[in-house]
Amino acid sequence: MAAADDKAGDVVALPLLTHRGVRSTRAQEIVHAVDGSPLASLSLSPDLLTSQSILAQKDAAPLPAHERAKCLAEAAQRFLDDVIGGLSFKEHCAYVNRVSGHNVPVTEQLSRAVAAGIAEAPDRADRARPNGSLRSWREAVEGPGSGVWTRRGETLAAVLSGNAPTIQNGWLQALALGYRVAVRPSRREPFTAYRVIAALRAAGFRDTDAVYLPTTHAGVPALLGRADLALVYGGDDVKSRYGSSPTVKVGGPGRTKTLVGSGYSGASSLGGIAESVSALSGAACVNTTAVLVEGDHARFAADLAGVLRERAGERQTTAQHLGPRVTEQAAEALIGHLRRSASRAHAVIPLDEVAVPHPDGGVVLGPAVFTVDDPHDGLLATELPFPCVWVAPWTKADGVAPLRNSLVVNAMTDDADLIDALLHEPSITNVHVDAPTVHSDGNLPHEGYLGDFLMRNKAVVGSRTGAPSH
Amino acid sequence: MVRSLLDLENAATIDPEEYLQAALRWHFSEETGSRLWLDLAGQLGFDPLTDIRSFADLGKFPDIAGHLRDRPVADLIPKGLAHEPAPSVFETGGTTGSPKRLVYTDRWVQRALAWKTAELKEAGFPAGEPWLVAMPAGPHAFGNTTRLQAKALGSVLHTVDLDPRWVKKLIASGESPGTYVAHLVDQLGHIIRTQNIAALTTTPPILSELLLHEGLTEPLRRNLKYLALAGAHLDDDTCELIADALPGTVIQNIYGSTMVLTTAKLRTPTAPPLSAVYEGYSPFVVFTVLDPETGEPVAYGERGQVRMTHVSSGMFIPNNLERDSAIRVPAAEGSVGDALQSPEPLAAFDGEPVIQGVY
The missing domain is CATH 3.40.50.12780 (ANL, N-terminal domain)
Structure with a gap:
């Protein structure tokens, strides 16, 4: 990263990318690295401009589908190859690394995954299209009539969080489907969204197709009020505020769990479970935060802690640190929260070892492993943004109840009835069968396919269809 | 003596x-x-x-x-x-x-009216032409004093009433003021489309909403000579956008408080709001x-x-x-006290969160 470090000290400007070009505002917010140093000056969009942008987007027709696909492919390349806003891809990754907390290789891996998300957005989106639905009414009128996959609205607001650069992948599918998108980036990590939208524009998308409008929290209602649909990412607070709206899809908390059936607690299973806990810096919603063990959960927790400790090893003070690097204040708040809330749990790794000051500033968090004795203990729902896992005993008699309210459950079991039950449990979003919870790709549904939310099916029947049906 | x-x-x-x-x-x-x-x-x-x-x-x-x-x-x-x-x-x-x-008191009302009328003239207020005021009347002073000013300036006054307390209640209870604002814009739209409104006084959020309707922006752009914004904080970026949308209109950002029974005096009535000094x-x-x-x-x-x-x-x-x-x-x-620049709301005051609404 030597070349990248040359620029990583400069404060870069991140202006708005509006429906009418680039605009810097008087309202600016400084984006700080986890070590406290200023990295970017972020323009903030006033409500009037946010509204003007989205109304202009509503009035603009989308590019034709094939052009969108072509421009997305080019934008993906430009995202990787171009100097954008003065930054090469490598320099861009250095900035993201310094705010996001992901280590250097994870930052690059996730940033490359964004490029894939841009290029593959049309195909990923199309996976949600039902068998009975065509992409275009023109096809439908040629035949006996068909469902046609149709946008539910024209404009989408994307209110992003900063956990991972790949948070862009959702709204990119909307863009691929012809939505005009207003992106409100995370103010903690506003770099990736900027680079994506600038690359889209360089590749041929018009200013009205995707706009970049950072705002404070106070600016969110204007975005949600003007756009037809919205994707909003956040925790329980966001879920409770917007979860009931049919026009808002909330990317909510994960509470992802792994169930270790008897016979799966051996050394060969531990690697995948450790991976589920600690991949992606342990900050993603697909990271396992609770493990339910059929058998000796305390011994299993000790073994898992051993593997995680070994993986963290000497890395924690290098650029390869396992957990995320966060600000000192964030570390203090999280560890303080653990100390208070986890007093009835047993800390398999002493809390003092969970926070390690990093030589470049900030604190590296995790791994943390706790045990509780009751599979219904509320602590199992604790989801913190670093490798932190709660281990409890489980028996067949406990059933699916302790596994409820999970984005992903990895069932390491041969019990087909249990897998059936997990699949049919409404509060479980995704089921893995002996595959790490972090294993997924953009082709799989995450909280359903995005197309389920963005699209609807309309019957289109042409004159060639023939006689009326009755 | x-x-x-x-x-x-x-x-x-x-x-x-x-x-x-x-x-x-x-x-x-x-x-x-x-x-x-x-x-x-x-x-x-x-x-x-x-x-x-x-x-x-x-x-x-x-x-x-x-x-x-x-x-x-x-x-x-x-x-x-x-x-x-x-x-x-x-x-x-x-x-x-x-x-x-x-x-x-009548003594005060007459004194303040003389000040304000003179200042409006100095600012280029189109005396004698139609004036639209969408500010709180009822229990509030603003809508009542502008009626006296319109008479003194020879302008026909058109009004739409605002209920700031209702808006604040809506916002405090977590609801959107959207329907209320739409109701105001309906009423304002009727006046703007049928009258040659040359002067307009309202709040920044309501004006912003008007500017999102092309059918209203166009007559305002054509007829408006004087715009006063009051009652809610006007940030610099929004002010710039408004000035962009209404070129050639004198724009004043009014700052005042019912607690002193009047609004501040603008040191230079025609100065753009970003550099305004309030006396x-x-x-x-x-x-x-x-x-x-x-x-x-x-x-x-x-x-x-x-x-x-x-x-x-x-x-x-x-x-x-x-x-x-x-x-x-x-x-x-020769004046006691201070003049002010760039007034803006404190985050919270006296324990109660300050709710900015459309007023």
């Missing part, structure tokens, strides 16, 4: 300190003072007639906001004016708790910019909390801390 407050109020030139002493004698004399101040006089811990030597000393007085909320209005009226026509009573918006009542009406209405921790004035060019005082025969509001901060600027020659 010692001149009375009523004489001094109408004098061509007024010495501020002489005026202050006359006002203290007026408000703290059994014959002329209000029940409220006569009651409070014994609890002050100082003698207002001997211990208040200058405007800087007014900070010794307590904030009387609580009394303005709860006392009968009769207690607020100075006995010295008992024989005069009954005053108008207007209320604050109730942004920081229940509303406060202020007494607007009081010394010695009637005086601003000070304070460090909220120490209560002492901040240095010129620094931001502090705004204190406003109102001293007239009708009311004595010696120490009213506003829910705003501003940059302290030297007051005009």
Whole structure:
């Protein structure tokens, strides 16, 4: 990263990318690295401009589908190859690394995954299209009539969080489907969204197709009020505020769990479970935060802690640190929260070892492993943004109840009835069968396919269809 | 000879300190003072007639906001004016708790009307042409005083009423003010489409909403010569966007407080809002910019909390801390207190979160 470090000290400007070009505002917010140093000056969009942008987007027709696909492919390349806003891809990754907390290789891996998300957005989106639905009414009128996959609205607001650069992948599918998108980036990590939208524009998308409008929290209602649909990412607070709206899809908390059936607690299973806990810096919603063990959960927790400790090893003070690097204040708040809330749990790794000051500033968090004795203990729902896992005993008699309210459950079991039950449990979003919870790709549904939310099916029947049906 | 407050109020030139002493004698004399101040006089811990030597000393007085909320209005009226026509009573918006009542005597209303009419003319107000005001009337002063101004300026007044308290309730309960704003825009739209509105006074959020309707922006762009924005904070970026949308229109950002019974005077009425300097009406209405921790004035060019005082025969509001901060600027020659630049809301005041709405 030597070349990248040359620029990583400069404060870069991140202006708005509006429906009418680039605009810097008087309202600016400084984006700080986890070590406290200023990295970017972020323009903030006033409500009037946010509204003007989205109304202009509503009035603009989308590019034709094939052009969108072509421009997305080019934008993906430009995202990787171009100097954008003065930054090469490598320099861009250095900035993201310094705010996001992901280590250097994870930052690059996730940033490359964004490029894939841009290029593959049309195909990923199309996976949600039902068998009975065509992409275009023109096809439908040629035949006996068909469902046609149709946008539910024209404009989408994307209110992003900063956990991972790949948070862009959702709204990119909307863009691929012809939505005009207003992106409100995370103010903690506003770099990736900027680079994506600038690359889209360089590749041929018009200013009205995707706009970049950072705002404070106070600016969110204007975005949600003007756009037809919205994707909003956040925790329980966001879920409770917007979860009931049919026009808002909330990317909510994960509470992802792994169930270790008897016979799966051996050394060969531990690697995948450790991976589920600690991949992606342990900050993603697909990271396992609770493990339910059929058998000796305390011994299993000790073994898992051993593997995680070994993986963290000497890395924690290098650029390869396992957990995320966060600000000192964030570390203090999280560890303080653990100390208070986890007093009835047993800390398999002493809390003092969970926070390690990093030589470049900030604190590296995790791994943390706790045990509780009751599979219904509320602590199992604790989801913190670093490798932190709660281990409890489980028996067949406990059933699916302790596994409820999970984005992903990895069932390491041969019990087909249990897998059936997990699949049919409404509060479980995704089921893995002996595959790490972090294993997924953009082709799989995450909280359903995005197309389920963005699209609807309309019957289109042409004159060639023939006689009326009755 | 010692001149009375009523004489001094109408004098061509007024010495501020002489005026202050006359006002203290007026408000703290059994014959002329209000029940409220006569009651409070014994609890002050100082003698207002001997211990208040200058405007800087007014900070010794307590904030009387609580009394303005709860006392009968009769207690607020100075006995010295008992024989005069009954005053108008207007209320604050109730942004920081229940509303406060202020007494607007005819003497004050006429004085403020003369100031404002002259200033509007100086700013290029299109006197004689239709004026649309969408500001709170009812219990609030703004909508009522603009009616008098329109008469004085010879302009036909069109109005749409705002209920700021309802909007604040909506927002506080987590609801969107969207339907209410749409209701206002419907009413405004009817007027803008059918009348050649040359002057418009409203709040920044409502104007922003109007500008999102091409059918309304177009007639405004064609006819509007004067735009006053008041009642909610106008940020610099929004102000720029508005100026972009309405080229050639004089835009004023009005700053004031019901607590001092008027709005501030713009040092240069035609200056763009971003550089506006706001003056009081010394010695009637005086601003000070304070460090909220120490209560002492901040240095010129620094931001502090705004204190406003109102001293007239009708009311004595010696120490009213506003829910705003501003940059302290030297007051005009011969004036007491400070002038203000870039006023904006404090994040929270007195424990109650400050809710900005459409007003």
